[in-house]
Each structure stands twice: as structure tokens, then as C-alpha cells.
Amino acid sequence: NAEKPSKLRIAIQKSGRLYDDSVKLLNECGIELRNVKDRLKTESDTFPMEVFFLRDDDIPQYVEDGVADIGIVGENVLFEKNKKAEIVEKLGFGKCRLSLAIPRSETYQGVQSLDGKRIATSYPFLVNEFLKKNNISGEVHEISGSVEIAPGIGLADVVVDLVSSGSTLFMNGLKEVETILQSQSVLIKNNKLNKEQEILLDKLLFRIKAVKKAKRNKYVLMNAPNEKLSEIIALLPGMRSPTVLPLAEGGWSSVHSVLSEDEFWEKIEQLKAAGAEGILVVPIEKMVM
Ligand code: ATP
Ligand code: MG
Structure with a gap:
């Protein structure tokens, strides 16, 4: 019954689609990593954390076995591997x-x-x-x-x-x-963390949630030909639904909506492809839900 060290060992993808977002998330949580380049393992000076860089396929197994305490992996891989690791938080990237x-x-x-x-x-x-x-x-x-x-x-x-x-x-x-x-990517944990590790995980989770909340939303305005409106509206979430106002020029409307930064660029591309023009993006100062 070797006592686990009071630090969190996290497994993340070594290279590939999840690597950048995983490291960025840790950084945004105030967890700086020492020389990440070409390393298989590194530590943080700003959080009691050790980071293992692995192939994403191996991450569920490592977390189930407790070789890593937590991990970041796509649900697709997690469910395919069918391992005993608990999802603690959806991370909103790798969709x-x-x-x-x-x-x-x-x-x-x-x-x-x-x-x-x-x-x-x-x-x-x-x-x-x-x-x-x-x-x-x-x-x-x-x-x-x-x-x-x-x-x-x-x-x-x-x-x-x-x-x-x-x-x-x-x-x-x-x-x-x-x-x-x-x-999407999720944070998973081994089901036998010790008390200290659970406390560290809570601390990390608190930061992840704060980072997710702080991800800024943008106010987006665009012009759309009326015959393309339904297609464009279908792309937009809005707080309740997008606002549609007629333009002075007949046959055109102005469409206003709120877009989250995560999906921002993808949506803008889709909106343009659907026929939206003159897209303006405005920062939001306060958002009361
Ligand atoms: P590894 O060498 O770590 O095994 P890989 O080639 O299996 O890498 P990547 O292509 O880097 O994996 O994808 C990692 C994860 O990114 C996927 O398992 C999935 O969760 C997510 N993902 C998001 N979008 C896509 C996409 N269009 N195609 C493939 N994976 C995607
Ligand atoms: Mg893989």
C-alpha cells in the first residue's frame, strides 16, 4: 500500500489534435510546464503536477491503472477503450x-x-x-x-x-x-485517488471551470439576403434566438447574435459560406443570463 505522492500526475496527448489545447488549458489554469519540447514527462513549478505525454489511445489504460491520476482524452477514445476511469469535466475542445x-x-x-x-x-x-x-x-x-x-x-x-x-x-x-x-475532450480520473490528490483535483477543477466561464463571448452582426435567413439562423445560437432586423435596402436583413469564442472561427466561416456579408464582431462587456 505504497503511499501516493501528494501531487497529481496527468496524462495528456504527446502530439496531435489535443496537445495544444491540453497544454493551453493547463497554462490558463496557472500551471506552467517546464521544457515541454520532445519530453515524455515534465513537471510544473507552479502546481504540484507531473505531466506524462502519451499516445491518446493509451491514456484511458494509464488512468485506470493509476499510473496517471488524471488524464485528458477524447470521449471517442475513452468509450472505445471501455476502461474504468471517471469523467470529471467536459473540456469543450476536440469536438x-x-x-x-x-x-x-x-x-x-x-x-x-x-x-x-x-x-x-x-x-x-x-x-x-x-x-x-x-x-x-x-x-x-x-x-x-x-x-x-x-x-x-x-x-x-x-x-x-x-x-x-x-x-x-x-x-x-x-x-x-x-x-x-x-x-469532445474530457478530464478523467482514476477512481482510487488519495485525499490529498482529491483536494488537488478540486483545486484544478475550480480553475478549469473559471477558465471555461471566462472564455469570452462575442456579439456578432451581419447582413444576410432574406432568402438565406433560415440557413443562417440555424447556424446561430444567440442568448435566446438571434435578432433579425430589416435593412433599409429591400430583401436584406441584419442578424445579431452571440457567439462563443470556442466555435467562433468555425461559425464565421460557415456563416460566410451560407451567404452572410459584412460580419462585425463586437466585444461584450457584461452578460447577464
Ligand atoms: P495519437 O498519436 O496520440 O494516437 P491520433 O492520431 O490517434 O494521435 P489525433 O488525430 O491527434 O489522434 O486526434 C486526437 C483526438 O482529437 C481524437 O481522438 C478526437 O477525440 C479529436 N478530434 C477532433 N476532431 C477530429 C477529427 N476531425 N478527426 C480526428 N480526431 C478528431
Ligand atoms: Mg490515437
Whole structure:
């Protein structure tokens, strides 16, 4: 019963899509890391924390085993690995979805049409759960990367893969027809932390929540041709719903809304693509919900 040291050991992705946001989150929480470059392990001088840099696939196992006390990983990986690690906080980055995609030339006939199909994926566990839940049998082919080329080279009929914008699927002649899992990064913990570690984790969580709250929202105004309004409004959350005001010029409206910084750039791109023009972004001084 070796006594655990009174510091938190956190596992984060060594390099890849989650690395930057994970380090940034720690920094925003006042946790500075010593020479991160090319290290497998480092410590913080400003918080009792040791950081392990790992492949994201290995993080759930390390946290279950208690080799790391906590970790940052995508829900997609956490659920695929099916390990005993508790989610303590959703972190709001690394958002993507695990989706079923079929060749664009085909018409989707519902989940039942997957019966007997060859499915290429890096997520065999989650795909099998999905098949079981829908009472269908498919042939699951596990591939560790470039899953989206499988139908094109005759390796599979359909794929289940991570999607964020959908452009990779599109470029490979596929279309998304079913979402199997919505995912984002989460903070997970080992279920046998000692008292001191729980206190440290509470302290970290308090800071993470404060950082999340402080993430600024922006007031956004744009002009939109009236025939594009419904498409544009569908992209906007707003406090309740966006404000729409007629412009002096007929056929056009001004649309006002509040966008959070997390989704800001992505939304602006989508709004432009949907036909919005003259987009203005204004800081908000106070926001009373
Ligand atoms: P590693 O070498 O650590 O195993 P990886 O290649 O498996 O890295 P990345 O591509 O860096 O993983 O993605 C890490 C995580 O980022 C994913 O598991 C997922 O949670 C998230 N993510 C967000 N958007 C996407 C996307 N469009 N495609 C893939 N992953 C995404
Ligand atoms: Mg991985």
C-alpha cells in the first residue's frame, strides 16, 4: 500500500489534435510546464503536477491503472477503450463525432441496410455496440488510419470514422448518414485517488471551470439576403434566438447574435459560406443570463 505522492500526475496527448489545447488549458489554469519540447514527462513549478505525454489511445489504460491520476482524452477514445476511469469535466475542445459514411452515389436506406456490409473503422468496440443495439450484423474491419479510403479501394462498403467538418469524407466520395457518438475532450480520473490528490483535483477543477466561464463571448452582426435567413439562423445560437432586423435596402436583413469564442472561427466561416456579408464582431462587456 505504497503511499501516493501528494501531487497529481496527468496524462495528456504527446502530439496531435489535443496537445495544444491540453497544454493551453493547463497554462490558463496557472500551471506552467517546464521544457515541454520532445519530453515524455515534465513537471510544473507552479502546481504540484507531473505531466506524462502519451499516445491518446493509451491514456484511458494509464488512468485506470493509476499510473496517471488524471488524464485528458477524447470521449471517442475513452468509450472505445471501455476502461474504468471517471469523467470529471467536459473540456469543450476536440469536438468531433463518430459517424457512419457511405459512398455518395448510394442512397441510404437506414441502419437495417448495413446488414452484412463490410464496415471499416478504427473503433471496432463502438461499432459492434452500435450494431448490437440495432440488432444487425456487419463485418467490422479494424484499420488504424486512413479509414475513409477503404470503400474506394474495395476494402469495405461503408466506414465509421471521426468527422469534424466532413471535408475528408467529401474528398473521398463519401457522405455522412448516421452519427454514432458525439465527442469532445474530457478530464478523467482514476477512481482510487488519495485525499490529498482529491483536494488537488478540486483545486484544478475550480480553475478549469473559471477558465471555461471566462472564455469570452462575442456579439456578432451581419447582413444576410432574406432568402438565406433560415440557413443562417440555424447556424446561430444567440442568448435566446438571434435578432433579425430589416435593412433599409429591400430583401436584406441584419442578424445579431452571440457567439462563443470556442466555435467562433468555425461559425464565421460557415456563416460566410451560407451567404452572410459584412460580419462585425463586437466585444461584450457584461452578460447577464
Ligand atoms: P495519437 O498519436 O496520440 O494516437 P491520433 O492520431 O490517434 O494521435 P489525433 O488525430 O491527434 O489522434 O486526434 C486526437 C483526438 O482529437 C481524437 O481522438 C478526437 O477525440 C479529436 N478530434 C477532433 N476532431 C477530429 C477529427 N476531425 N478527426 C480526428 N480526431 C478528431
Ligand atoms: Mg490515437
